[in-house]
Amino acid sequence: MEASEDAGRLLKKSFRRETQVKYKTERELVSDADLKSEDIILSRIRREFPEHAVYSEEAGSDGRKSRFEWVVDPLDGTHNFLYGMPLYGVAVAVLEDDEPVASAIHLPEFNETYTATKGGGAYVNGKPIHVSSRTIRESMLLFECQLHRGTEEKLRMLGNLSSRGFSVRILGVATVAFAWLARGLADFYEIADAKLCDVAAGALLVSEAGGMVTDFYGRPWNKYSKNVAASNGVIHENVIEKLK
Helix, strand or coil, X not given: CHHHHHHHHHHHHHCCCCCCEEEEECCEEEEHHHHHHHHHHHHHHHHHCCCCEEEECCCEECCCCCCEEEEEEXXXXXXXXXXXXXXXXXXXEEEECXXXXXXXXXXXXXXXXXXXXXXXXXXXXXXXXXXXXXXXHHCEEEECCCCCCCHHHHHHHHHHHHHHCCEEEECCCHHHHHHHHHCCCCCEEXXXXXXXXXXXXXXXXHHHCCCEEEXXXXXXXXXXXXXXEEECCCCHHXXXXXXX
16 A cells, blocks of 8 residues: 555656657556556655565566565556556556455545455544445446557447447546456446456456456356456446456
């Protein structure tokens, strides 16, 4: 929690200011803000837990072997951040034997820190949160943003979801989507071809808030799952049948 908030303070100071940007791929950007945020978090983890393994969005895996693995996304929603949109966040999770046991998501522009521990519930700024109880007809569904990959299949899924729920939104940032789902502001979120650092913190948060997190076939999510479906539980089966 402290590491995510320290990184968030740096990001907030850098937001809507000039920053150095490079292309990771044709459609992926990375900035010096990503790297500085990552350095803050990794330095804290390595200082306090030097024997633990670490996997981070930009640095990758450190190659250590340990029952405990820290999973870090130092700036989720990089493109939102670089375009001056306030939907971005920081995600930190720790896995024990490949299963998330603690996580934090910090949203700097909202001054919100979401935390969860396995069996200990989910919180925002220390206050308990819970997923919604809305039905499919009332539901707000969140869709991933990477439509340039597997475009035809994803547009099919988007069309199917639009026909089921009340409304669909694309936020462009997994941390915000998971946090707001856990808080009951939305009812479903899906990611195809998900990276572990996009999902680990949010999956635990939603589960501990009373929600459900699976793959597109209803199997419980794990660190090797490629497709992720998270919901309030009430609408889960109704929605994932449209993703298969």
